[in-house]
Amino acid sequence: MVKVVRLVPPSLRARLALVFGLGTSLVLLVALSLLYVALDRQLDGAVDADLAGRGDDLIASIRAHDLSAVSGDPMAQLYSADGTPIATGAAVAGQVLLRPGQVRAARNRTVKTVTLLALRPGEEPSRVRLMSRPVGQNGEVLAVAQPLTTVESAGNRQLIVLAVATPVLIGALVVLGWLLVRAALRPVDLLTREAAAISTLDTDRPLPAVPGNDEIARLAATLDRMLSRLKVAFARERAFVDDASHELRTPIAVMRGEIDLALEAADDPDEVRRSLLAAQRQVARLGRLAEDLLLLARERAGSLAVHREPVDLTDLAHAESRKLGPVNGLGIEVHGDPVIVAADDTRIRQVLANLAANSAAAGASTARVTVTAGGGSARVEWADDGPGFPPGLLDRAFERFVRGDESRAASTGAGLGLSIVQAVVTAHGGTAELHNGPPLGGAVVTVRLPAS
Incomplete structure (x- = not known):
């Protein structure tokens, strides 16, 4: 069986630290590389500035017919128009800095090159920076050189310092990132431990509060x-x-x-x-x-099925009142014009039966059903002349097994009537509300159903 090696750590903390470390390492490497290039160019610019300054001084002396300045310069050489050396510095005595073709190329412009030159007899050639410039109108060319040994040594030292400092900085950034991630996720660890300690919903133990607004x-x-x-x-x-x-x-x-x-x-x-x-x-x-x-x-x-068909709520209320009145000992009055809705007549009959049983259990003797339509809905209001809902029961009368103290003792009902009323009405896309008061002074249940 081949064992699969996970390259990505499973821990979120480790993944965030890894991403932080890789990102900062990449940024740091790019920044240090740009710094090295900038320093290298700055050193090259300093060499060019030194060669330009020396060349200006020597050209001024040559135009004043003083060739001793060229001979006194460590690494300078003056050429005639045909490429013959006229004056040579002490350090390059016996050597030729420019070939005739290079002299011709520098008659009208300044040329900068890098070449190999033995600074002392018997030594290995070293890299030197060479600047060739025209002197006057007669085609003379001045060549000034500067060894790059010191500059290259400084660049190498910079490279060594950066090579040593880069891993140290990357390691420090990774450790800092790990500490920051751990500090940021410490509340998550605390929440995890507390949530694991809550083994049942019976406990009153809350989750710890995390300060701040993050x-x-x-x-x-x-x-x-x-x-x-x-x-x-x-x-x-x-x-x-x-x-x-x-x-x-x-x-x-x-x-x-x-x-x-x-x-x-x-x-x-x-x-x-x-x-x-x-x-x-x-x-x-x-x-x-x-x-x-x-x-x-x-x-x-959400699976209570309702079989919708056109139903006249007023006609249905009349039919049910004739059956429910004698069974529950109620005098039921029905008022209203015909109102057609798309509803399950069996479920609506169940709503009316439960409302009648609820009124009878509360001690009412008369109930009134009023059917109206308007505002895109059909409204069925059931009112009785009983004592109404107890004040402490109004807010939770639709809950299951909720009954008043008197009805609990006297009724054989289970306290599910109004819960079923609300369930059936909700399944039809309607609403149910209740209060006490007119028209009969007792309980009032208002059912609203979407109009056809």
């Missing part, structure tokens, strides 16, 4: 707020499970008791029948509860 500080604050929201959601789901368990426990206990009674009174057909009928009612209650929970679960998952 990206990491905002990330820490966002994660802490997200954790708080998850804790709230977890608490709600746990309360939902607790309430569901409570609602399931009661009918199951009643069913068990009724079945035990039926078994004990096996020789009494009437008692057996009463027990089985009571158990049957509890089974029906369990079935309704299971259906309600399934509906809410589908709504939470």
Whole structure:
């Protein structure tokens, strides 16, 4: 099996330090290379300036018919128009700096070249900088030379210094980059350790606050707020499970008791029948509860199906009021003109049934349904003459298993009616609101559905 070698380190800190080190190294190498080139050109410029100054002085002496200045210069030579040396400096005595062709080339312009020249007899030739300039109108040419040994030694020393300093600077920059990255990511490490220590949403332990207003500080604050929201959601789901368990426990206990009674009174057909009928009612209650929970679960998952077709809300309300009134002991009035919407009539009937059951459980005797249309939506208002929603219940009446204290004691409902109303309305793309007050002084639930 071939082992794959990772060229890129897995750690973000190491990758950032590597990128920082490579980037700064490249920039440093380019900067030092430019510095070396600039220094080298500066040295060459200094040599040219020295040759130009010496040449100016010698040309002034030659034009004054003083050739001794040329002989006194260490490395200078004066040529006639045909290339014959006229005067020669002491250091180049016996040598020729320019060939006849080079003399002719320098009659009308200044020529700069680099050549090899033995400074002393028996020595190896050295590189010298040579500047050739015309002297006057008669074709004489002056050549001035300067050894490059000192300049090249200075350039080599600079190169050695840069070669030694570059790795040191690169190493220092890499270490500095590592320290900076580690300091910048220290809050991330702290957040990681604290998040790993939070093993359950039951704990009240928050994530540590990161000072400042940079990206990491905002990330820490966002994660802490997200954790708080998850804790709230977890608490709600746990309360939902607790309430569901409570609602399931009661009918199951009643069913068990009724079945035990039926078994004990096996020789009494009437008692057996009463027990089985009571158990049957509890089974029906369990079935309704299971259906309600399934509906809410589908709504939470976004998979609650609604089969839309044209529905006259006013006609539907009239039909349902005739059935729901006697069942719930309510006098239901329906007002409004025909309003057509695209909706699932079965689900809308379920909404009206839940609202009627909720009003009856609260002790209302009369309910009024008002259907109107306008503003691109159809409005169904359910109002009753009951005591209304308790003040502490208005903000959370649509939550699951939420009931008033009186209704909890007197009603056999599970507290899912209004939750189902909101789920069905939301699945239709509508909204549901509630308050207390007119027209009957009790609870008022307003449902808005998109108009056809």
